[in-house]
Amino acid sequence: MAKSQQTFNKSEKEKKRLKKREDKRKKMEARKALAKETGKKGIEFAYVDHFGNLTDTPPDPSQKFEADADDINVSVPKTLESDRVEIDPVRKGTVSFFDTSKGFGFIIDNENKEKYFCHVSGLIDEITEGNSVSFELEKGMKGMNAVRVKLVK
Numbered sequence: 001m002a003k004s005q006q007t008f009n010k011s012e013k014e015k016k017r018l019k020k021r022e023d024k025r026k027k028m029e030a031r032k033a034l035a036k037e038t039g040k041k042g043i044e045f046a047y048v049d050h051f052g053n054l055t056d057t058p059p060d061p062s063q064k065f066e067a068d069a070d071d072i073n074v075s076v077p078k079t080l081e082s083d084r085v086e087i088d089p090v091r092k093g094t095v096s097f098f099d100t101s102k103g104f105g106f107i108i109d110n111e112n113k114e115k116y117f118c119h120v121s122g123l124i125d126e127i128t129e130g131n132s133v134s135f136e137l138e139k140g141m142k143g144m145n146a147v148r149v150k151l152v153k
Contacts, residue, residue, distance in 0.1 A: 047059055050063045050064065050065070089136050089137075090134050090135070090136055091109055091110075091111065091134065091135055091136065091137065092109075092110045092111075092132065092133070092134050092135075092152060093107045093108050093109045093110050093116070093132075093133055093134075093135060093146075094107065094108050094110065094130065094131070094132055094133070095107055095118075095127050095128065095129050095130060095131045095133060096108045096115065096129065097129060098118070098127055098128060098129055100120075100128075103119060103120035103121075104117065104118065104119050104120065105118050105127070105129075106118060107133060107135060107146045107149070114144075116135070116137065116143075116144055116145060116146040117140065117142070117143065117144075117145050117146065118135070118145065118146040118147075118149055119145065122135075122138075122145065122146060122147035122148065122149055123149045124148060124149060124150045125149070125150050125151040126151075127149060127151060131151055132151070132152040133149050133150060133151055133152055134149075134150050134152050135147065135148060135149045135150070136148045
C-alpha cells in the first residue's frame with residue numbers, strides 16, 4: 001500500500017489558503033453592499049489642497065496661486081561661512097579600560113562623558129588605565145572609534 005502524499009502540514013496550508021480566499025470574498029461582497037446602500041464607491045478622487053495635503057473635496061479656486069519654478073528649491077541649502085561653527089576635532093579624555101594583550105580598550109570623553117572604543121592600531125603612544133589622552137573620532141562598524149590617541153602631559 002502506498003502512503004498518502006497529503007501530509008498534515010500540506011492540509012493545514014491548504015485550509016489557511018481557502019480561509020483567506022473566503023475572507024477576501026466576504027470583504028468584497030460587504031464593500032459592494034455598502035456601495036449599493038450609500039451610492040458611493042468610496043473616495044473616487046483624491047485632491048491636493050493648497051497646503052499639499054490629500055483631501056476628498058476639491059480645493060477652493062480662490063486660494064490657488066501661481067508658483068515660479070525658479071523659487072522652488074529641491075536641494076539642501078548651502079551653508080554660509082557665517083553659519084559654520086568650527087568644532088575642534090581633537091578631544092580630550094581618560095582611559096577607563098585598556099587590555100594590552102587583546103589590543104583594545106575604552107576612552108571616556110571629558111566633555112560629554114561618552115565612552116569610545118579604542119583599538120591598538122589607532123594608538124600613537126602607549127596607554128594604560130587612568131591616563132589622560134587626546135584623540136579624534138572616526139566612524140567605525142559599530143559606532144564611533146577613538147583614533148590617533150596621544151598621551152597628554
